[in-house]
Amino acid sequence: MCSFGLKAALLGGVFGLAALPAAAQQTKVTSQGITPTEIVLGTHQDLSGPIKSWGVPVTNGMKLAVEEINAAGGINGRKLKLIVEDVGYDPKRAVLASQKLVEKDKIFAMVGPLGSPTVLAAQDILLEAGVPQLFPVTSAEFTYKMDPKNPQERLKFNNVPPYTDSVRAGARHLIQEKGLKKPCVLYQDDEFGKNVLDGFTQALADTKLTAAATTSYKRGASDFSSQVAKLKSDGCDFVVLGTVVRETVGVMAEGKKLGFSPVYFGSTATNVVEVPALGKELTEGFYAVGGMEIPYRDTAKGKAKEWAETYFKTYNMEPNTQSALGYNDIMTFAHYAKLAGKDLTGQKFLAAMESGDVFQDMFGSPPVKFSPTQHLSATVFLLQQIKDGRWVVLKRDLTN
Missing domain, CATH: 3.40.50.2300 (Response regulator)
Incomplete structure (x- = not known):
C-alpha cells in the first residue's frame, strides 16, 4: 500500500474510534511482546486430543506463514515469534496455557486459538490483560459479538463463518x-x-x-x-x-x-x-x-497451487481447510500489523484492524474487512x- 493509502487507512481507524461511545474509547490494549526486532504471538491448539485433525494442520499452516513472513524480512523489520501450546481440547488446560502465554511469554496477541469450549474458557484472561484475540478457529458468536458496556470486547475479531x-x-x-x-x-x-x-x-x-x-x-x-x-x-x-x-x-x-x-x-x-x-x-x-473451497493440491491454481505444493513438501501432508485457515490467520495479522506502521503499538494495531482496509487471501475466500462496530468479516457461505x-x-x- 502506498504511504498516502496507509495514512488514510489509519486516519480512518482513528476517526472511527472518535465516533465510538465514551466507554468504548477506554479499551485497554497491550503493547507487550513488541520489541525493535520481534513481535511475539501465541496460540493454543489441540495437538494430541480429539480434534487434533484440526489442531495439527492449523498449527502447520501458521508456522508456514511465520516462516514465509520472516524469510521476507518480517513486518516493518520485525520478525514474528509464534509460541504454540497444546491443550488437548481441554478448557482447563486452555486457561492455564493462556495465563502462561500472557503472563510469562508476554504475547502481543492470541492468534487462531482452536475450539469453542477452549476459546470460551480462556477468552476473559486475554481481554482483561488487553491482549487481542484474533481469528479463533471456531465460529461461535461469543468470538466476535461485543457488549457495549464492556470496552475490552473490542479486542475480539473473527473471520470464519458463524x-x-x-x-x-x-x-x-x-x-x-x-x-x-x-x-x-x-x-x-x-x-x-x-x-x-x-x-x-x-x-x-x-x-x-x-x-x-x-x-x-x-x-x-x-x-x-x-x-x-x-x-x-x-x-x-x-x-x-x-x-x-x-x-x-x-x-x-x-x-x-x-x-x-x-x-x-x-x-x-x-x-x-x-x-x-x-x-x-x-x-x-x-x-x-x-468459508472456502478446499485447496486440493492437484486442482489448486496460481499462488494457491504454489502454497499447496510447499505445504506438502514441508509437512508430508496434503493441504486442507485447516492448514489454509492457520496460514490465513497469520497472514491476516501481518496485513494489519504492517498497516499500523513501523511504530507499532497496541492502540495503532487496533485502529488498523478497525480501519475498513481489506485483506484478500489467495484461496478465493470472501474478503476480510472490519470496522469499529463489525468485528466479524465472514457473512457469505459455501x-x-x-x-x-x-x-x-x-x-x-x-x-x-
Missing part, C-alpha cells in the same frame, strides 16, 4: 430445495453444539417447521447408538449434525447399521477433507457449509457436498 448463521442458511436452503418435512438435530453438548442447535432452530422458524427430534451427546463420546435409534424411530428425513470429524462418521456408520439414511448436513466443523477420508463411502452425499470422496461446491452465495 456456526449459527451458516447452519441456518444451509439448513433452510436444503429443506426448501428438497422439500424435507421432518428435520432433526444431533449436537455436541457444549458451546459449539449449542450454536449449531440455534442455527437449526432458526432455520425451522424460517421454514415454519417443527423439529421431529432433538438429541445430544457429550464431548468425546464414541457411541451414538441410542441417539441414532431415536432419530430413526422419530422418522427424521433431515439430520443436522453439530459434530466434528470422527463423531460425524460415527453417527453415519451407526445409521447405516440401522438402515437409516436421511439427508445429513453439517456445520463448517465438518467441511474438512478428514470426513470423506475417514468415512469413505459412508459419507458420500453428505452436505456441509464452509454449500458443499461430498462426491466421489471430495468436497464439491454447490452454491457460493448462501447468506442470511
